[in-house]
Amino acid sequence: MIPYKTLLHINRSSKQTLYIQLTNQFIDLIKSKKLPANTKLPSSRVLSDLIGVHRKTIVACYEELNLQGWVISIAKKGTYVNEDIPVLQQKWVENDLPKKAENSGFQFSKKSFLNRTFPQSFGKGYMYINDGVSDERLTPVNEIATLYRKISTKKHTTDFMGYGTTYGNIELREVLVDYLNETRGLNITIDNILITRGSQMGMFLASQLLFETTGYIIVGVTNYGSADSTFKYANGKLLRVNVDEHGLDTTEIEVLAKKYDIRAVYTTPHHHHPTTVTLSAQRRIHLLNLSKNYGFAILEDDYDYDFHYNHAPILPLASHDVNGNVIYVGSVCKTVAPVYRVGYLIAPKDFVDECAKLRRFVDRQGDAILELTFASFIKDGSLERHINKVSKIYKARRDFFCQLLKSELHEYLSFEIPKGGMAIWATLNKKYSWDTVAKIASKYKLIIPEWQRYDMAHVNHNAIRIGFARYNEEEAEDFVFRLKSAMFELP
Ligand SMILES: Cc1ncc(COP(=O)(O)O)c(C=O)c1O
Known part of the structure; x- marks a missing residue:
């Protein structure tokens, strides 16, 4: 008889339930061949007496082992260690495993940029x-975690567990519409907003639609490197203009717009990335007028709108856009912490609709529970307090x-x-x-x-x-x- 009393150890102070403890120990015994294939396990009554746990615990353990395929229960005969255990076979194969190839055996495109x-x-x-x-030590992790937990365990959470809309959670969209209208003077409705997993996703989606096979985009001589790569990946051809103490040189943009079929101008007007200068009021107006006259998009990346120390924030170009030329992207990733992948793309409805269609093929949908968490975090004023x-x-x-x-x-x-x-x-x-x-x-x-x-x-x-x-x-x-x-x- 196998000395089950010695082999099986029950820890009543462990957080793990007894039947799981037993199941794991049986699996180890089977894997190590201390319980060889075809061994008959003691009946639940015998084992329960032997190790002093309730019979129901043994029954639950045997059921679990059976479900996982470690044992086979035969009616009226008993429970036997399965002779056909995948892990054991895998072990045998592992010894002879050929070395994995370092490179793929198929062709694919690589982009050095x-x-x-x-x-x-x-x-x-x-x-x-x-x-x-941001300094992650200042992130209100506990507050956000409490909200997330609360939302996850609410009864109605089941409504958000399945496949949902590609536009993002409706509650967050509504909350953001109010918040962005209030803080940034955007004057948008729910039709103008798509929830993304951060500004980067907004830029990616927008640029895929802006260039298709080709098209020009104007960026600064110095520019956020990831934006450059995103545009190149979308087949955008980059043209560069100088950046001085007033931001992007819009006179140079005008010269280029006369010559080329410009699809977009990328700008970080609040604080130009990397030089940190602010786009002057005159140039903002000039750029908006140019976008209307030449029919190009302004891709406004307002990555650090929330942090301004010398004066009130300057309203985004998007807040003055009456002709439907501005695509505005932002997120909570800089403001709260990069780990919370919640952002937004704001644009005219037709563009938002197309982005929502495309988004489905990059990322089926966002994290609805995280989105609801941020809806609550913004609505109750916590975001503003944090800022x-x-x-x-x-x-x-x-x-x-x-x-x-x-x-x-x-x-x-x-x-x-x-x-x-x-x-x-x-x-x-x-x-x-x-x-x-x-x-x-x-x-x-x-x-x-x-x-x-x-x-x-x-x-x-x-x-x-x-x-x-x-x-x-x-x-x-x-x-x-x-x-x-x-x-x-x-x-
Ligand atoms: C200028 C700029 N735009 C966009 C991003 C990406 O932001 P997110 O984390 O919201 O995708 C960054 C991140 O560093 C950035 O510096």
Whole structure:
């Protein structure tokens, strides 16, 4: 007789139910062949007496083993270890498994411009220059988790568990319509909004529809790299215009619009990415007029509308759009945290409808429970409270960081204090190169990733974007100390 009493251990203080504990232990015994194929298991009554658990627990355990295929129950005969156990066979096969091919044995298209890997971690003690991200420690994780849990367990949640609309949850759309009309003066209705998984998805969908097989899009000489790649992937041909202290040069846009069939202009008007400048009022009006006259779209990426420190926010171009030329994308990913993939695309109805159709083939639908969570988070004023709270902190961090950079590194770096956002645009004295700084900085465990290095692109400047919002004072000092140590070693 197999010594079941010794082999099976019941832990009554474990959170795992008794029958699951027993089931797992039986599976281990079968896998390790301590219970060989065709072994007859003791009856539920015998085993229950032997190990001192209720008979119903043994019955439930045997049923589970039977369902999973580890044992076979034969009426009036008993329960036997199955001789045909897939895992055991798999083990045997595993020993002889041929080495996996490194490359695929089929053709597919590869685009070098999509090559932008983002390491998960640089190792303990490393700091890296980020392009302006929020401080995850300030994220109201518990509040959001409580809402999510509450919504998940509500009775009516079953309504949202199945396949649903590709436009996004209706409650969130309604809440966002009110919120965006109120905070950004958009004057939209529910027909103008599609929920996305972030601004990036909005840009992807829009550009797939804007270019089809070809078409021109105007972007800044310096521009958000992922936007460039998104447009190229959609067959958009990029034309570049200069960016000065007033933002994109709209006179250059006009010259190009006369010459080319322009489908769109991409802009981050609140704080241009990467240079952080704000598009001036005159240029905003000029751009809107051009879009009407030449019939192109303005793809307005308002990625950090919520963070402005010197003045009230400037209303988006979308709020002045009366001719149906603006596609406006935004999200909570910068404002709350990138992990919450909730964003929106705002546009005229016909365009929204087409995006909703296309979205179905990229991502069948969003996470309705997360969307409902954010509907509630916005409706009860939590989002605005969060923005007010972190804005004050980021403003103080901006001031501290800029002051520190100025006092410690003025011989090497020059920059304007940004009016908003989460990053500064720092220009290195032309005697030096970021390449050399990056190499020396790695000795001090400070990584300057390539994607921050706008100096490496086609552009004639020597600047990079440095995010400050993530660092408290101690971390900012540490960061500047490492950068300074590297700069001091510059040849
Ligand atoms: C200018 C700009 N647009 C869009 C995005 C993407 O935002 P989301 O996380 O909402 O997709 C980013 C993210 O870094 C960004 O910097």
